[in-house]
Amino acid sequence: MTSEPLAPGAAAIVLYRQVDRDDRGQTAHENDFMRIKILTEEGRKYADVEIPFNKSGGNNVGNIHGRTIRPDGTAVEYQGKVFEKAIVKAKGVKYMAKTFTLPDVEIGSIIEYSYTLDLSENILYDSQWILSDELFTKSASFSLKPYTNDMVPFYCRWSWHDLPAGSEPPKEGPDHVVRLEVHNVPAFQSEDYMPPENELKARVDFTYSQEQLEKDPSQFWKNRGKKLNGAVESFVNKRNAMQAAVEQIVSPSDSPEAKLQKIYARVQQLRNTSYEVEKTEQQQKRDKEEKEASNVEDVWKRGYGDERDLTWLFLGLVRAAGIEADPVIVSDRSNFFFNPAIMDAYKLDADVVLVKVNGKEIYFGPGAAFTPFGMLEWPETGVQGLRLDKNGGTWVHTTLPESNESVVERKAVLTLSDTGTLEGKLTITYTGLEGMQRRMEERNEDDAARKKFLEEDAKEDIPVGSEVDLTNKPDWSSSSSPLIAEYTLKIPGWVSGAGRHAMVPVGLFSAPEKHVFEHAQRVHPIYFEYPFEKWDDVAITLPAGWQVSSLPPAKSKDEKLIDYELKTENDKNTIHLTRKLKVDLLMLESKYYPALRSFYEVVRSGDDQQILLQPAGATASN
């Protein structure tokens, strides 16, 4: 075998992989076996093996065997030394790795190795089978003997995700061993704009519990909701203290909406420890921050709190202002997509507040720094959440902002020189999540670093070398106002000559779209963090005596959820360019990739159009 038709061009493939975990008895262990076929020179690197393990947790790796089977069928047993190295060793922490390399590996060789991972005594670990590997896997077999105890009942539940086509889900046999066999598992491939890796890898997750496992998801979440609601309400229920606090923030004559805005602004202004530079334990002790706040009164009195403290403080204050509000526990979609049927309590891991004002329900994430009023940070938008109440709660979906709520707006007033240099003023306004993201990223930096950050950000939009100098002092601390950056801009050689004409490309800020979705093939769905828009408005004053010979036609491609418009106009000696790009998408199945790719090709062809100018003194000719 020199190649695998299902993995064309692969450097190596896993012919067979076996993982057998035995959690029974006092000491659990796992036997791992790998058989890899080397198909190219590059693939020989798979002969270097590193097996990490947590020694401080009482785990160890032993019983290591390996061999190389040459292309002629002869075998070389591994008899070299297995090295053990400390990856990290600190008080109470010891992460180690066993390392070895198999000899005599050439193209066409098969390498095999096996080892036993001994898990520490008297500790029961949840386990996970990640089926998607860096390499294509021809066949793999997994088994788990779940822990049992005659004295204390233990329950084991498993869930699976994205199993390869044709695979039977893992099943428990009459011997109470859970088994799974899979074939032709594709190699995991990374792509731009793909959903979180965890969502794309085939896997099986096992969870142990001493409590009888609830089989009905609705009952499971009801129970969970009750518990969470109890915890939140006991943290928030400080009505007198909140009433006194809210009196300092709002006036009785304020409308409910005005009250809400004032409370939100006040909470956003409080010190948010979740976004500060991480402190050492010694600093935390010194600053007396080690003790967690036990309720919203504590948070208010201290004047600071972490993300969760501030979210619940907002809830307490809003309620004290007489406005209806509920806690909602949502799932952060930056790492996983939530599925209630899986009954994993830890996947509901973020807190927001749902407020009813003037008959309208609005989600707030006051604990997320720099989040504009009425918005959530992107991982919490468009996700399922549990709106808590004493009965366990109801399922809700957080809102997804409109694309026009997160905009990069670029306004440039420029002058073209005789030598082809564009020069003038540029103002970029970042609204909604666009402003929030940038404020978040630079929150712990100084003015010099922020200036550099914004200048580089602006330069990256321009497809050629440019000089950009920030001239204003943007407001980095606000969550309510857009982030506005003003620059002087100089682009030498933007206009090029061709015979008696000069040509002006219209895509002044087109660099980010130049190379997106160029690949012909797509494996994974296309995933955007949040909907957004880009609006460009550029005025270019021509040198005296210069004239416009021709303007490119307006270009537009409206696919409803994605939209591109480009227009050029000429008024006396000024050219006016407007460009709008709207991406109102969150996720697109890979089958729509060709359409998306062709949309961006239209964007590129529009941006690459040229305005033809006739410089002073040059006469038009055929």
Next chain:
Amino acid sequence: MISKSCCSQPVLPPAIKRKKVAIFLCAIAFALAFAPHSAANDSAPQWMHAVANAPLPAHDEKTNAVLLYSETDVNVVSADRVNVLVREAYKILRPEGRDYGIVFVPFNSNKKVTNLHGWCIPAQGRDYDVNEKDGAEISLPKIEGSDLINDVKAKVIRIPAPDPGNVIGYEYEMQEHPLALQQLWEFQEEAPVREAHYSLQLPPGWEFKSSWLNYPEMKPTQSGANQWQWVVSDVKGVRKEEDMPPLSGLEGQMIVSFYPQGGTVASSFGTWQQMGLWYTNLTQGRRDASDEIKQKVAALTAQSPAQLDKMKAIAMFIQNDIRYVAIELGIGGYQPHLAEEVFTHRYGDCKDKATLMSAMLSAIGVDSYYVVINSERGSVTANTPPHQAFDHVILAIKLPDKLQDSSLMATEVLPKLGNILFFDPTNEITPFGQIGGYLQDNFGLLVAPDGGELVELPRQPATTNGIVRTARFTLDPTGRLEGSVEETRLGDRAWAERETFRSITNNADRIKPARWFLVQFPHHQSSVD
């Protein structure tokens, strides 16, 4: 691009400089988060307080931190033991300077680090204090193409509150079993230096020789019996820029070699020749060709009557069939494995590959010599004094007198050895007869039986390292340009491209690099097939 072409343990720096630490920060922060804080007296030492309010050295607004004080005290106890005390105090000026609060001190089996201690003197409030019990010990992470295993580790501490306006400092002691009687003092770095001190205590009757690199020589003052001290002050910071020579070729350094009473010992490097002798002794017998090696050479060269073709067949075998795997423990950072072992396992690092190739060449009657070199050109120059500044090993092959061939470009006629071809067997893509750009015009120590000499490697003509594009286009009346382009890449340009393609498995992606040349016309839309 250099891949799998540099290896061997570099000389350990006293403490890893800031920019190199970024990739470890996440892992370390995780480990340190678990480390409970030990009891401390919360008081920085007097040497730190003495400089905390000292005037700052000249700096600009982009400076992240300045080094207020640095002290390196070297005490040579014997030829087998050297004790070093290091103290450094930085003032943090900008948020980006917070990285200075994470201190990495590398060590290995020949160099032990003890008493690592760190402090912070905040602009307001009491001092902070940490020691190595609060820290962690780490191995360098495995990076593809790097060492499989080596014994270089680092002790790491995280100093609290390394915020702008605060002063952080640390000290540690090292006990070294030196491989060479030589110390390197790197007193210039990215941060401007206010004051740096270096002291040397030698046993009675010992002598030293100091050499300065990239900085005017400073004369020492004698501060005790056989004790000397050097001081530099207001040293400019060296800020990284694109396409600049390596920092080791720019930063001010002092190299001190010391000699026991009665003359030199094998590990004293007063001259390049002495260093060459040291390496000759270290590699003694390593290049002996076993019967199996000779049989393989016979098989490889059976169809090649010409000597040049035989050499090429051997080179190809080493490049393609001996996998790059570095196992460098203890002296293994410098000493190659036996040729026989490398041949049996079919893997090795740069010095192992050079060793086996040398053994195989000897089997066809061709002599060759190790060339110990730094893979970053500019680290070692003609003026560099002898010291362990190298991280790579290649071969100098003595060409038969009558052998002349235009494919042999990396040649040099050396007065003692005659016509020499330089070749890097670790570089799996550069053809026999050529060397990569990182070696051209570079200086390496050629290790010959009588010692060694620093030699300059040849520079190949620019025409051997280029991109030739031939295009045939037709322009139609609408302005559309259509045609064909043929691109030929030579030398390092070809090497870089091939190296990229090696790890690309998708044919569609192989096309992508070709697109890049067309995007050099930024104002034009292009399609490539």
